[in-house]
Amino acid sequence: MRETNKVFHLAIPCKELEETKDFYEKLGCKLARQYDDRVTFNFFGDQVVCHLNPEGIDLEPKMYPRHYGVTFTNRSEFDQLLQYATENNLPFFKKPMVRFEGKREEHVTFFLIDPSNNLLEFKYYHDVEMVY
Template identity: 55%
Template sequence: MRTSEDVFHLAIPAADLDAAQEFYVGALGCKLARRYADRITLDFFGDQVVCHLSDVADDAPELYPRHFGVTFRHREDWERLLRLARTRGLTFFAEPFHRFAGRAEEHETFVLADPSNNLLEFKYYDDPRMMY
């Protein structure tokens, strides 16, 4: 069974590893764990994301069904990342918006697009029981 010492792993395509590294490390503040000629491995908010060099990119991405990101436990962390994204001029696929007002799953969200058009959603739920 997974414990808090384990990490989730996700592999995504990257058309340009330098651009991917600049976005994830330079702009989002993730940690570069390793770099090889064909991939970079990142500490993505405590989990592992590997950007594999690929010529397969989505020129017209849609949020559903494929995206990934972080659901923050604390609003301040979500707001801090939002400010960072704005300050660094990152590409918003979807500006911040409020979803499901008045319902248990009410939350704030925004979506960024990385240089290879992978979509990253960042959320904060008012009720932490709705994180899963």
């Protein structure tokens, strides 16, 4: 089980640091560090590092197999982020939708796309036991 003294780390490519910084700060992520070749964020309690690598950008992003994000266990927090993303005009890759409707693993989800075509998924399962 995850303990509070552990932080998940994810490194992803970005094409330009300032637009990347602007996107993640608009998403509500706190800038931790910025260097000439990367920016590091507190991404909902975990660490996301965006490394400057314009050649590594996925020109035609697809939801599968590569995306990352947050699974909420509190519906109101999910709804707050969705409202925040909408109010801040963050770009949606997929608008809010229900997946696996009528099944135990039913959940609501939406995808955002950052300036470097990295896909971010945010979701909430009605049955908390289906999170894992």
